[in-house]
Amino acid sequence: MLALLVAGAALVAAQMPAVALTPGGEAGPVTGNATWFDNLGSPYGGCGLPQDQLETQDWLALNVFDTPGDYAMYPRPMAADDPKVGMWDNGRNCGRWVRVSIGDYCTGLNDGAAGQAFCRNGSWVEDEYNGATLDMLVADSCGDPNAWCRDDPYHLDLAHQAINRFVKDGAPVGDLEPAHWGNRQVTWEFIEAPDYAGDIEIGFIQGSERWWAGVSINHLPNGIHGVEHFADGAWVTTPMNTDMGQSYLVRPTTAGGTDYRIRVKDVTDAYVFGGREYAFSLPASCGGKCSAPRTVVSYTTTEGDGSTPSPTPTVTPTATPTPTPSVTPTPTPTPTSGPATCTATFRTASVWPGGYQGEVTVTAGAAPLTSWTVTLPGASVSSLWNGVATTSGSTVTVRNASYNGTVAAGGTTTFGFIGTGAPVASALGCAS
Incomplete structure (x- = not known):
């Protein structure tokens, strides 16, 4: 294996056109x-x-960064x-369909491998699976180093699970993965939603209440490039929830209310x-706050006139806006609502002999976080991003970085790391 890892970043730059x-x-x-x-x-x-x-369930992820040879977070x-x-x-390509x-x-x-050429010590060849096609939905992002x-x-x-559903000559290929996969090349392009019928779907995100609410929007005819909501007598631009491109933080039509009106823009703006205007309310099933x-x-719905009026711009929020102060005070190191809770979930992004890449998602509970700490029992970490790690015995403790400690109620943030040995097997701890 070590004999193969001799190419430098120059090989990476050479293999992909500028x-x-x-x-x-x-x-x-x-x-x-x-x-x-x-x-x-x-x-x-x-x-x-x-x-x-x-x-x-035929979904895919697109690259967050375009940084050839640069693997920093x-x-x-x-x-x-930003180049x-x-x-x-x-997140602006979320909810779009891709023909692959x-x-x-x-x-x-x-x-x-970082800094190494693709398809080393081999070549790209055609086989009987070339040309198999599947329409897939953009649902996630890849920011790994x-x-x-x-x-x-x-x-x-x-x-x-979608790979063997690719279709060729009118039938699913069935056995492309694992025997014939090998991280192949694909050719792809964005398309409008195939055979679209009906209308969009709207859902309140976890933690939504009358003083702070977010909605996620799916079943889109051609992606989503923005949302506007009607508040205090005017249409205003709705801020995206960090870079989650189908999640937006809305205000009610009147302050402290539970009724909402929105309209949506597609990828052509x-x-x-x-x-078309969509009017809806915070449902009683949420019991005051959606869990x-x-x-x-x-x-x-109310039909629009097809014109493109200019909404009143809103102040650009921080990455994780907080609820209106009249009910949930702006978070401080000691929130008045009591200690916030959080959970941490782990996934293995990739594995190789003697090591792996892990990703941990920190999810805030019913109250927003101003900081978070995750414990990784039994982990051995060689490098980590989007957090600050310390080690005591066999436990690694990860605290938030300076820029991602604040997490809205129900919101998430992630950090990643390179580990040695086997992936983390013990339950993770999370505290705020």
Whole structure:
């Protein structure tokens, strides 16, 4: 294995053409490497929806960063004009459909090692699976510090269970993975939602109440580039919930109320269905505050006139806005509502002999967090990002970084690490 790891970052730069990335604005199909993963984060994937409420289980992730040869972690979301922005486009490509076609197979080593070439000691070859196609939904993001997620701007991370559903000659391929996979190339392009019928779906996110509410929106005809809500007599721009591109933080039509009106823009920045307005209320089933990861609501609609009025801009929020002070005071190191609670969930992003890459999702409970601490019993960590680690005996303790300690009620943040040995098996602890 060590004999194979001789190529430097120059090989990575040489294998991928230099491109001026325009996330979502590609003129035609593009080609990149494809990998797979098993599940979205909990309770939400990167786009802000629970996995079981997606309109399809044929989903994929796009790269957060476009940083060939640079595997550092950067705060999210990034500035819109930041050259490091990848195809994820700060969540603006969430909810879009992608037509994916299977490409060539690598006969060598295609392990995505940082600073190493793709398909080392081998070549790309065609086989009987080339041309198999599947329409898939953007539901998550890939920000891992490996070659796939940094060096290949058109890399796709596919839902594992979807790979054998790719169709060729009118039938699913059935046995593409594992025997014929090998992290193949794929060719893909964005498309409008295939065979679209009906209307959008709206759900309140966990922790929503009359003084602080967020909604996630899915079943979109052509993605989502913005939401506006009607508050205090005017339409205003709705802030995105960090870079979860289908999750937005809304205000009621009147302060302290529970009635809401929104309209949605698609990826062309046109109003969905000509500016159709959606009116809905915080449901009684939430009991004052929504505890489920997502509570879908019914709504009534009013047809728009198709025009594109300019909404009143809102003040850009911090990455994790907090509830209105009249009920939940702005968090301080000692919240008046009592100690906040949190949970931490672990997933294995990748494994290799003697090591692995792990990702931990920290989820706030009913109250927002101003800081968090996660314990990893039995872990051995060689490097870590989006947190500060200390080790005592066999336990690693990770505290928030300076930029991600504040987490809205029901919201999430993540950190990742490279571990040695076997992946973490013990339950994680989380405290605020």
